[in-house]
Amino acid sequence: MASQKIGVFVCRCGGNISDYVDVEKVVESIKGVEGVKIARVNMFSCSDSAQEEMIGLIKREGLDGIVIASCSPKLHLNTFRQMAQRAGLNPYQYTQVNIREQCSWTHTHDRDGATQKATRLVRAGIEATRHSEPLHPIEVVTRPSVLVVGAGIGGLRAAIALGEMGLTVHLLEKADRPGGLVGTRKALFPTGADGTSEIDSLLQRIHTLQNISLYTNASLVKKEGSIGDFSVSIRVEPKDGQDRADTIQLNVGAILVTTGATPYVPKEGEYGYGAKGIVTLREFLDLLDSSRDSDGIYYEGKRVRRITYIYCVGSRQKEGHTYCSRFCCSSAIFASLEVHKRSPDVLQYHLYRDIRTYGSLEALYQRALDQGSLFIRFSPDSPPKVECGHNGGGIKVLVKDLLTSKRELEISSDLVVLVTGLVPRVEQQEVQDVLKLPVGIDGFFNEIHPKLRPVETVVAGVYIGGCAQGPKNAQESVESSLGAAAKAGSILLKGKVELEPFVAEVDEGLCDGCGQCVEACPYDAITMGQRSDGTPVAVVNTRLCKGEGACVPVCPKEALEIRGYGHEKIRSMIRGLLTE
Amino acid sequence: MIKVNDSVVRELRSRGRFDASKCFSCGTCTALCPVGLPILPREIFRYALLGAQEELIKRQDEIFSCLLCRMCEENCPEGVGISGNIRLIRGLLNEKVLGL
Numbered sequence: 001m002a003s004q005k006i007g008v009f010v011c012r013c014g015g016n017i018s019d020y021v022d023v024e025k026v027v028e029s030i031k032g033v034e035g036v037k038i039a040r041v042n043m044f045s046c047s048d049s050a051q052e053e054m055i056g057l058i059k060r061e062g063l064d065g066i067v068i069a070s071c072s073p074k075l076h077l078n079t080f081r082q083m084a085q086r087a088g089l090n091p092y093q094y095t096q097v098n099i100r101e102q103c104s105w106t107h108t109h110d111r112d113g114a115t116q117k118a119t120r121l122v123r124a125g126i127e128a129t130r131h132s133e134p135l136h137p138i139e140v141v142t143r144p145s146v147l148v149v150g151a152g153i154g155g156l157r158a159a160i161a162l163g164e165m166g167l168t169v170h171l172l173e174k175a176d177r178p179g180g181l182v183g184t185r186k187a188l189f190p191t192g193a194d195g196t197s198e199i200d201s202l203l204q205r206i207h208t209l210q211n212i213s214l215y216t217n218a219s220l221v222k223k224e225g226s227i228g229d230f231s232v233s234i235r236v237e238p239k240d241g242q243d244r245a246d247t248i249q250l251n252v253g254a255i256l257v258t259t260g261a262t263p264y265v266p267k268e269g270e271y272g273y274g275a276k277g278i279v280t281l282r283e284f285l286d287l288l289d290s291s292r293d294s295d296g297i298y299y300e301g302k303r304v305r306r307i308t309y310i311y312c313v314g315s316r317q318k319e320g321h322t323y324c325s326r327f328c329c330s331s332a333i334f335a336s337l338e339v340h341k342r343s344p345d346v347l348q349y350h351l352y353r354d355i356r357t358y359g360s361l362e363a364l365y366q367r368a369l370d371q372g373s374l375f376i377r378f379s380p381d382s383p384p385k386v387e388c389g390h391n392g393g394g395i396k397v398l399v400k401d402l403l404t405s406k407r408e409l410e411i412s413s414d415l416v417v418l419v420t421g422l423v424p425r426v427e428q429q430e431v432q433d434v435l436k437l438p439v440g441i442d443g444f445f446n447e448i449h450p451k452l453r454p455v456e457t458v459v460a461g462v463y464i465g466g467c468a469q470g471p472k473n474a475q476e477s478v479e480s481s482l483g484a485a486a487k488a489g490s491i492l493l494k495g496k497v498e499l500e501p502f503v504a505e506v507d508e509g510l511c512d513g514c515g516q517c518v519e520a521c522p523y524d525a526i527t528m529g530q531r532s533d534g535t536p537v538a539v540v541n542t543r544l545c546k547g548e549g550a551c552v553p554v555c556p557k558e559a560l561e562i563r564g565y566g567h568e569k570i571r572s573m574i575r576g577l578l579t580e
Numbered sequence: 581m582i583k584v585n586d587s588v589v590r591e592l593r594s595r596g597r598f599d600a601s602k603c604f605s606c607g608t609c610t611a612l613c614p615v616g617l618p619i620l621p622r623e624i625f626r627y628a629l630l631g632a633q634e635e636l637i638k639r640q641d642e643i644f645s646c647l648l649c650r651m652c653e654e655n656c657p658e659g660v661g662i663s664g665n666i667r668l669i670r671g672l673l674n675e676k677v678l679g680l
Contacts, residue, residue, distance in 0.1 A: 347586050369658070372589075372601045374629055403605045404582075404626050411584045 003065025003093055003129050005037040007057055008122065011045040011070035013100055020104035022115040026069070029119050035130040037061055045070050051083045058087040065089070065129040069097040069122045090134035092501070092564060097125035123576035131569035137498035138542055142228035143253035144168060144492050149220055149431060152180025153195075153474050154466030154481030155258035156202040161485040162256075163209040167492055170250050171206070172218045172234055174427055178203060180260050181467075182474050186289040189334035189473070190361055219427075221247070223434050226543035227461030228253050228497055254461045254488040257445060258481050259431055261422040261467035264314030264321065271310055271418050272386035276300070277395050280313075281332055284417045288338055296343040299415050304346060307339065308397045308413040310384055311352040315421035318380075323442050325421025327473040330361045332419040333368045340371040348373045349411050351384050351399050376409065377402040386416055422471040435462055436523075444470045455484040458546075460499070463487050502547030502564050504540045510559035511537045517551035517560055526551060585631035592628060592668045600625035600665050602658045609652035609662060617642045621652055621662050628669060633676075640673050 010026050012018035027039045038061060042050045045068055058066065068080050073096040081091035099118040107114035145168035148159045156178060159171040182188065185195035206212050215236055222233035229251065236246040263282045266273035277299065287299065297304040309332050315325040336348050350373055357365040376399060378384055384399040397411045424443035432439060437457055440446045445464045448456045455463045465481030466472060472480065491497045513536030518526045525544035531537050551560045561567055592598040609621040624643060627635040646666050653662040674680040
């Protein structure tokens with residue numbers, strides 16, 4: 001039953017809290033509150049010594065619940081849950097009250113007000129612990145198989161990693177052959193490795209692993225179930241001699257999304273695009289790839305002597321594609337080095353906003369400078385103008401050079417390369433709809449946290465890697481896809497996964513089967529089932545439920561509660577907050 | 581308006597090692613110059629690289645005022661041979677403009 005012998009610890013956080021909140025007064029004012037057995041002040045609650053002291057008190061005093069008023073639970077919720085567990089308590093009978101971010105740091109000018117607010121928050125915390133019950137994480141058994149959507153360099157590499165872990169891997173590719181953007185490239189920066197043969201060697205490895213199945217011309221059309229046990233349908237387009245598409249049902253424990261991105265295609269007329277002699281970075285790389293053994297650079301049969309590159313086309317825009325595409329500076333400069341090597345007499349002008357050859361890729365930039373490439377910096381407020389073919393002349397690029405006091409330059413060019421970035425693929429929408437994955441403002445799939453949880457999504461068991469998450473170069477795509485593979489592997493190899501127990505519960509005695517909660521749930525976690533007598537009743541799939549709570553207020557019968565956040569507990573917490 | 585061309589660079593390279601394209605326009609040379617002229621190595625070299633011979637002619641007083649002290653060269657993060665480049669430009673001006 002509920003906790004009746006509660007220990008309350010109010011933290012000074014050095015002076016972070018106690019400089020602005022009268023912590024002694026907080027402790028005094030909650031002594032005697034129902035259920036509180038002891039209350040005291042800690043210097044640093046998170047320190048080892050304070051934790052040991054609290055564990056000793058819990059055991060000596062026979063405490064059955066605790067409240068710690070300190071920092072944000074984002075920082076130390078798990079620290080203190082683990083401490084409670086070490087002291088023999090159920091970790092869910094611990095409540096953390098945030099009096100640092102919510103009191104001392106926000107009300108530095110008002111000590112009395114901050115102290116009063118802290119007292120009220122602590123009272124609510126005491127009520128939370130008083131009405132808490134021991135809870136246990138939900139344990140879900142996981143299937144040792146995984147679906148990888150997209151067989152570019154990241155998806156292929158992730159599939160091999162998962163296959164080598166001994167997991168069953170289903171690898172889907174929408175196109176008729178795997179490889180993605182890298183698969184057709186002859187020279188990848190920074191080493192000049194042949195993309196085609198890199199992909200071939202990955203495919204060979206995949207064919208030797210019996211537990212990987214590769215489906216080409218295939219797309220994901222349906223997903224049911226949840227982490228550990230998804231049921232998915234894939235559609236395989238008809239091959240020669242077949243007259244209809246196959247639909248294959250698969251059961252997997254996790255899903256990796258490595259669907260990639262696609263090069264930006266400029267609008268007709270954007271920097272003269274569409275006219276002869278004006279090409280995108282991709283088209284220029286194709287041109288270099290198709291003439292590897294040539295001694296010079298030829299465009300439509302004519303020798304090219306002057307190349308002008310315009311950077312950030314379709315990237316870092318004021319509206320639309322506001323992001324930096326990361327790979328394009330390095331890729332264009334690497335291509336210009338190939339040109340310098342093939343024919344040193346070709347003049348190359350790089351019109352840029354900022355050169356972002358980060359990390360060791362800086363060496364490429366240094367080499368290009370050294371070999372005579374000329375870098376001309378323009379302001380985003382006055383982008384270069386491209387004039388093509390007036391009066392039978394060639395292409396002229398006009399630009400104001402920030403490094404020569406904004407002098408206007410006129411550059412005659414045989415070829416203009418628009419250094420284009422990456423944008424989300426149109427086909428990504430299907431995957432987004434089937435998996436219900438959120439996308440960011442740039443249109444790429446969103447991770448939970450860019451630094452701490454970079455490959456996990458809000459849909460448990462679904463991971464993202466490579467350019468599906470945002471523009472990356474080949475190396476970074478492989479890195480993040482392997483990260484996603486490792487995360488998927490960690491839950492599948494363990495054979496089970498633990499989920500937070502905060503899920504919705506239906507009081508069958510109160511539910512009248514109206515179905516409003518089914519509509520309200522954004523995760524499709526509630527369905528309408530039947531009681532033994534045939535009457536309708538809401539049923540919660542605890543593996544899909546996020547405990548987000550949209551169902552609770554819409555229920556006219558108050559038949560739904562989130563476990564650990566029952567109606568009585570919430571009401572008591574509100575009463576605690578309102579007590580003078 | 582400067583019509584960008586490689587005539588000056590080609591001419592300079594035929595005379596010796598002109599390595600100013602390594603410059604990434606940080607401005608260290610300008611900041612360190614003891615003569616403190618209004619235009620200094622960084623910008624002179626850019627005009628040369630862009631093929632703006634008239635700009636060099638306009639600035640010949642500055643170009644010939646350089647002490648060749650190599651304070652800038654010692655501190656150039658890119659290792660540009662600044663004094664050597666200045667001499668090459670002087671040679672070009674001597675011949676083309678002053679007819680020496």
